[in-house]
Each structure stands twice: as C-alpha cells, then as structure tokens.
Amino acid sequence: MPELPEVQTIVSDLNKEIKNLRIVNLWLDLPYSIDRKKLIGSTILGVRRRAKNILIDLDNEGILLIHLKMTGKLIINSKIKMQNEKFRKHVHLVFDLDDGRELVFSDVRKFGKVILDSKKRIEARLLGLGPEPLSKEFTFPVFDLAIVNRRRAIKLVLLDQYVISGIGNIYSDDILWKARIDPRKLACDLSLKEKKRIWSAISNVLSRAIKLRGSSISDYRDFYGKEGGYQKIRLVYDRYKEKCRRCAAMILKIKIGGRSSCFCPGCQK
DNA sequence: AATCGTTCCTGATAGC
C-alpha cells in the first residue's frame, strides 16, 4: 500500500525517467477522467507529490493526478513485464511516450484514481490537505496545532490526510511504536512530551523508509518493478504474534476505527 | 464542525 515513502520513491524515479517526454498516445479500459484530446501531444514538465497523490505537470496548463490507493502501480514498460499474463491482466492505462517507451498503470483492486484537469482545479482539490510531514514547515507547533483537542484515537488522527498528509497504516503503526504510544490513546489526552515523541518519530520513520525505497509488504513495487527495503526492518506493522523488538512482549493486532493496528501492549502506553 | 460507519474491489489465506 503506497504511502508517502513509496509515492516519493516513484515520483523521484519518474522525474529521472519521463521528464520532458511527450505523450503520443493513450490506451485505457476503465473510465478514468481523461480527455484524450487534451492529453495527447502534451509534454511532461515534471512530477511532484502532494500527500499520496502523484502530480504530473503538463505543458498545456494541465495536471495528471494519480492516486495509487492500495494496489495501483506505475511502471515503465519492459517487454518482459508485458509478456507476463498475470501483470497484463491488471493493466488499465498505457501512456505511449515519444521515446518509444510506455508508462503503464496497473491496479488489481481498481481503487486507483487517474484524473486529467486544469492546474487550477487540481490544486483546488488538494487545498484542504494537512501539512507535509517532511517539510520545513512541519515544526512541532504546527503538529501540535493540527492534533490539539481531537477526541479521536491518535492512530486515526495520524491517518487523516486532512490533519497530516502522507501517513498510512504501515507508518502510523511504526511511528506510534517508536514513540511508545498506545494507538488507542485520544490525541487530546497526550502530554506535551508524548506529542514531541510522536512528532520526532514521524520524520524519523518516514525518512528512513524513503532511504530504503519504501515497503513491499503485500504488493508494492517501484517504478522499475523492484521491491523496497523497509519491510525488512519494520518496527511493529504486521508483526502480529511476534516478539516486540524493544521489550519482548507479544505484539497484538486490534481494530481501531475499522483499521487493523499492530502494537506492543508492553511498552506502548 | 468533528467524527463514525460504509462502500468500492480482488486475491490471499484462514477455517472447516
């Protein structure tokens, strides 16, 4: 499930690989909101990330917004990949580029979103999103203000893109383990010290994950089809019934607001 | 205004 580190990895590689290329054709088999006439012939100026959205800036004042949701993948075409029947089955979009390669979007569960719209309208859609946790603007007071008085489990607050952007289920679990906080604890009940621990765990965990090119726990793959490395060193996510890396208690899995949540009952208070 | 539950979809796997 692509979260900030996975999306950032893909965006960095897209910038290396497809910048300044022209889109010369489009194939799709799901009703994505893309006007062919506006897309074909446009040139890619660059690729950015906002929250978990991939934004491809085009030279015609348009932006292609791609949200991978759970199983969306963006892959640069390789003949080997496309000959693989299992992979081809879930390909729903193919952008032909003017260097002869193809930018391929596949999505097993079909939750992914791909929209072409004007710069103005795409940016308007993204307006309410919370601050970027790895930006300079994400100081402790900014974080504190975003979560203060919220009568919700801190786990759910961290997952809310309109509070802080980019964190999903894997990294919210790991952040709270690192900060030694029970995920069920209400945000409004956290002490200043606890909030500071969470704030510093956010940048620590996310930047470590970016260095390792994300987590391939279920089916995330990068732009080249390769796995990330964070899953090997993950702190608590999906370690249900295993021993805590810190206190050796058994990791529990519970539901919080419909989300599965792994934590250590021994050292997360 | 903030929070909660439901929904979309498919493949993997747990349980019988």
Next chain:
DNA sequence: TGCTATCAGGAACGAT
C-alpha cells in the same frame, strides 16, 4: 481436497 468466509487497504461519502 475443496469450499466458503474473512481480511486487507485509502478516502469519498452520507449520517449523526
């Protein structure tokens, strides 16, 4: 072995 039920997940949406 083979079937069915459950689970996984982000975020839009409607209800409270």
